[in-house]
Amino acid sequence: MSDTEAKIKRPPRKRARASTGNEVLKKSFGSQEDVKPLSGDDLPADDTAPGIPIRRGNSGASGGSEGVNAQSRPSDTEKPVQTAPVAPQTETQAARPAGGYKTSTNYFIPAYKIRDWQYNDRTQEAILADPKFPELKESIELSGRLAEAIVVRPLAKTGDDGCEFEQVIGCKRLTACKLIDPNFLVESSIQELSDAEAAALQAAENKGRSDPPIWDRGLAWAKLLDQGVYSSVRELTAALGEKHEKTVANYVRFARNIASEPEFRTLPLSFLAQNPLDLLSGIAKGKDLEPGDREELVQRIVEIEDDIRKRPERATKLIENAIAAFKAEKSGKADEESKEAKPKVYQSEHGKTLTLSSKNNELKLTLHSDISSEIDHTEVEDMILKYLEGKGLHVKEKGSRK
Incomplete structure (x- = not known):
């Protein structure tokens, strides 16, 4: 028989059918009845049982050892921090300085053991008011785990609040987990980072995503400068990969000036654009105001807080009108009949x-x-x-x- 005839008579190959999740489990562990709790080196690789988070909890076997269970939570007698399969690196995670950061495998850590980083470039007010935040919280609650691990660094010692780690990347995700359950097991990449390295990593994480509010970034940058993490605006701009040094300097100026006026703390600062923040910064410093007029104008701005909160996109016009009315009144041009006693x-x-x-x-x-x-x-x-x-x-x- 010729080679050509042999090829013609060869039976056709059957197309392989994609394995389902249950079949993957059967291939890895035998029948479903044979699936047993795993521990230590017996844990499957992440690609062996995709989509199944590894949690520590009661699995139904005697002794309550580790198991494959998406819903379990640690009991008081179990160790709260657990290792997890290392997730594939994203492009952002791979973007590290020469020499790289010191990293380890991912861990599941109870949310209450992780505190927020003091240099976060998003305030809690901005996070909770984000219209997409409820959707993120619901997604995490339904899946029982994070789609992407947050980045934390270990504290030198356990804090008075019981925290052992500090979140560097993932403040939105951590906030959602804490609201769902303080004991929620948060998948975390533990990294040894200096403040400067952490700030650079945070800035890299934000690239290509929604920008944090101007006010929030200004606060974080001012703290980094005031506490000596960076020695100048120029150094901070270069380290964080920002394009315009003048923009960074302006945001820092807004934060420092406005924060110096306690009366402005109740304003919805995280929702204001650059122009209204610039106006508030000038008022706080008494720009173009007669001596003694600053405090009175500050009160006029506080009086329109409700209007600013309802329509933050009109904040510039609202603040400009308040300034104009105040100056007109002081110059004696206001209509006497419409004058009101100072509220x-x-x-x-x-x-x-x-x-x-x-x-x-x-x-x-x-x-x-x-x-x-x-x-x-x-x-x-x-x-x-x-x-x-x-x-x-x-x-x-x-x-x-x-």
């Missing part, structure tokens, strides 16, 4: 609390939304009515027949 604004640990303003012998009392959860409106109403009755006034609700 009194009261603040508490919850933010802006109470504003009292009077016009044409009328008193206006405003309890702000920042304390809505702390105030019983009925109780406040009863107090006011009792006060008026004590003055000899018989008060009843309009339209009431009582």
Whole structure:
């Protein structure tokens, strides 16, 4: 028989069918009934059982040893930090300085043992207000694990808060995990990093992603400079891979000036663009203001906080109008009939609390939304009515027949 005939009569090959997850488990461990808890070197490689996180917990076998279980959590008697299969490096993770960072395998660490890094370029306010954050939290909660490990570094000693690690990369993911469950096992890459290395890694992680708010970046950069991690704006700009030194200098100026004015702390700073932050920075430093006018203008800005919070995209116009009205009033050009007595604004640990303003012998009392959860409106109403009755006034609700 010729070679050609042999090729023609050869039976066709059957196409291989993709294995399902259960079949992969059977190939690795035998039948499903034979699957047993694994420990130590017996743990499968990540590509052997894709998509199955390794957790430490009760697996149903006696002794409660380690097992393949996506939902389990560590009990009080078990070690909280566990090794996990090393995930493939992303391009961002691979972008490291010459010599590389010291790294180890990934670990599962309870969320409550990881604290936020003081140089994070996203504040908690900005994270929680991000419209995409609920979606991220829900995704993590449904899957029971992170799609990508965060980066942490070990603390020199356990903190007073019980934390043993400090998050460097992944503040959004860590925040979501803590809200889901303080004991949530967070897959983490533990790396030995200096503050400068960590800041550079954080900046590299943000490339190609949504930029952190201007205010948040300015705060982080100002701290890095003030605490000597970098000696100058020029050095910081180069180390973080920023394009424009002047932009970095402006963001740092905004943070330093605005942070020096305690009254501005209640404003939604993380949601403001560059122009309104520049205006607030000038007010905080008393730019173009007569001596003694700065404090009064600061109060005028605090009074429009609710408007700024509702429409942060109009913050520039709102602040400019407040400045213009203030200067017109001071120069005597304001309409005398429309003048109002200066409102009194009261603040508490919850933010802006109470504003009292009077016009044409009328008193206006405003309890702000920042304390809505702390105030019983009925109780406040009863107090006011009792006060008026004590003055000899018989008060009843309009339209009431009582």
